[in-house]
Amino acid sequence: MEWETVIGLEIHAQLMTKSKIFSGSSIAYGAEPNTQANVVDLALPGVLPVLNVEAVRMAAKFGLGINAPVSQNSVFARKNYFYPDLPQGYQISQMDLPIVEMGHIDIPLEDGSTKRIGVTRAHLEQDAGKSLHEDFAGMTGIDLNRAGTPLLEIVSEPDMSSAKEAVAYMKKIHALVQYLEICDGNMQEGSFRCDANVSVRPKGQKELGTRAELKNINSFRFVERAINIEIARQIDIIEEGGSVVQETRLFDPDKDETRSMRSKEEANDYRYFPDPDLLPVRISDEFIEAIRATLPELPEAKKQRFIDEFSLSDYDAEIMTSSRPLSDYYEIVASGSGEAKLAANWVMGNLSAALNKDDKNIADSPISAEMLVGMIKRISDSTISGKIAKDVFEAMWKGEGDADSVIEKKGLKQITDSGAIETMIDEIIANNQAQVEEFRSGKEKILGFFVGQVMKASRGKANPGQVNQLLRKKLKA
Amino acid sequence: MHNKSLTELATDLTSGAYSSVELTQYFLDRINQYDTNLNAFITVMDEQALAMAKTADEQIAAGSAGALTGIPMAHKDIFCTDGVRTSAGSKMLDNFIAPYNATVVEKLNVAGMPILGKTNMDEFAMGSSNENSFYGKVKNPWDLERVPGGSSGGSAATVAARLAPVATGTDTGGSIRQPASLTGITGIKPTYGRVSRFGMIAYASSLDQGGVFGTSASDCALVLQAMSGFDEKDSTSSEQAVGDFSASLKDSLQGLKIGLPKEYFEEGLDSGVAKVIEDAIAEYKKLGAEIIEISLPNTHLAIPAYYVVAPAECSSNLSRLDGVRYGYRCENPKDLQDHYMRSRGEAFGDEVKRRIMVGTYALSAGYYDAYYLKAQKIRRLISEDFQQAFETVDVIMGPVAPNTAFKIGEKSDDPISMYLSDIYTIAVNLAGLPGMSVPAGQANNLPVGLQLIGNYFEEAKMLNIAHQYQQVTDHHQQMPTAFEIANINPSKGGE
């Protein structure tokens, strides 16, 4: 039987406010346990929440970024459950009336086309604290510094039909929240987290299969792996005559499996109701327009501009705008060097290979955009060849200085003095008479041998075009 | 001394007739003398009270005293008080030393009022008799075999026995007005949002409102003034300007339109109570008021709606009491589940558990629409009844409670009959209106309160209406004789 996969994602993006969503505590990462938990975060008796305007502004920004209506009337609700890292005994979230309603985002597919993915909703909520399971004499330690950190939960439609599409969607949202400067996207620190709802059904069947919710898949690589493993598991079950159970499953990257989290399911009845400590959030047109006015250029617009301004292909422009830091980097290199295509080749080629190899982000690349501009300028003014440029790049990567100082220090400047090149050629002709005869008898291919000898003698610094031209002249003489 | 008004006390303090330390000691001595009978206090704050009194005396000497500086008072033990146990009448918080001040506490501290102590109450404000306290029952000073009402019964008994000139309370379904009525004192619950709820331990967030007990409307006006106002820490507090509650006390009531809801005088109302209310209305006629019969047709739905909304909110509000960060923790839990179940099961009293379960059920999957949503709709109907009435009347009057103070134990095994004692007060909380109880006489030798219900933010008008009545009557000046003797001569008091 042929199977079809249906995937929807729930992404939690931590908003980059200074203080918590309902209290004046800092949300800075990495503080000593419970030093950033005030009376409100600790849910002492009698305390009350007051909403942070910046969280609302950031949520509205996201709404504008996915072409969704920003609700003029949204309501906070309580989701009730007991857990030690949830001090109130309920999470303040949004249920019936979320702040951002249906929007969409386009993802690139492997065949070069795009697919539109619906974003059902995005709502504001508070994060929980952290449970530390290392042994405290058989006890669990609770740190509430993270409790009350503002989250935007972004819920997609079940529009994705493969793990690859899910990753493409997640990357798109990841890029968007960073473009909007509402989330730092740091997945190691948990600022951007993903749960996936996965189900399978026989191809052509209309109704959805039973879904499993995969938790704890916090890297692009894990999302793809976890979903594929889960798809295979579900198909196996059905093909063996069983049926999939609706449940929450945890992805274990070490064992490369998903496993049931029955403990989380037990007696779940969240008893949502509007939080009586908070009033309806009313957002005016002016508030939204003020946000719209400060909206940065978004990926789609920037991609089109790169195509128009820098004559990039659709494919190259898609890659260059896939993240805000990359697009900023590229734009500096392309504009600064005046060589958009060359800039694209270097950024997508050597630079991205080097970043990958050393597991670095573009933001902490040892070669700044300005340094790369300097190097490309030396290629275009023929100071160095493309081949030598690779050595220059290598040196810059190792921190040996900018292009000009590397070229200077290592003497990599191209030799363009025809007198010097002629002297080298004369010597090589004198030492390789047999090959000269071959050339003269019509075996033109042997020219390559002579070019190679000259380049070797000049340690790559002779201008290849010039060498070619002078060799022909001398050999034919 | 214990029968003086706040204004008289302030005058004496300013003139130097006695100091705040002496006055505070005087009331501490009265508490010491009488509270063993009443059990009105959970915590007496001798040291802190005298220290605050000393500071007040310095302010008085420096000429920087306000209207309340140096006058001692008591707080219901539901208001968090920094450094002092704040128990809400529960075993759950018996060991809870609040690490912060409620806004109400902060404001009255700033006003310079020494805190005599924290008063007893029904556990988490759930009750109408003050029999549901971990710290024991509070007795009615008029008859020690009877309840003082609840849940602010400790504060009411305190003021009724003149163990403090004034005390704070909270009112979720009648918890200021009903005990005020049953103990013969004046109590006001302002409009929802008038007084900050920050630091006031929540029972039902959309209904809870802080207020004050005193022996007169003019005393209540002064303290309510100091308690009221917008608080940036409470999203539900009102930004509406507070105004001056004392300025209009002397206004004439000529032409005042009083609405009498016929539903408040039907079966179930004790005839003695009804007689007292009728006499009070007659007095208002003499003051120039016009009496208009009105109808609040959804009155009978107030208790059903309340017993969904309040338990639903409380079931969630009390979830934070989990023995993790503060409060009671059971011994040797075998696992996390056991920790939760036993910590909460052992520390909450019967009525609190009952209401948590009612609310949990009402919010659970499949029942939300039938209970919670339905109750919120009924709530609108009730609120609209009042708004329609206020189109033709200035104030609504009626009884506070259907009966005078009942015997301890009389209703404690019958939750429903206990709930019904709030039949005339609960609708006011559902609508968020201000309400008041004013002593109007006695029936069966026990006090009876007249209820005043005003429109939103009309506290000044209600206080004026109560004050004018108190100018021509002396019911509010009556106190239980057993508490009349002052053993201590204040001039000889002191540290």
Added chain:
Amino acid sequence: MSLSTEEVKKIALLARLAISDKEAQQYSDSLSEIFDLVAQMNAVDTSDILPMAHPQDISQRLREDVVTADNQREKFQAIAPSTEEGLYLVPKVLE
């Protein structure tokens, strides 16, 4: 309406309240009575009525995004049942 002791126990579990069998029986009686009282609401048709969640029709005030809290861990943990290295301790949480 009548709530069985089994239902009462389910509710008590959801609310994390340990109750004995005897208590479950008592709560089954009193909860049933309360829901009978509550059932009076059913006599009214409320299909056209908007629910009222708050006494006043006001909207949520928004707070400026400023850090106002300082570290008071010591004071807050002084009243905690069990702490170690700045953490609140609870019986082991099993994933």
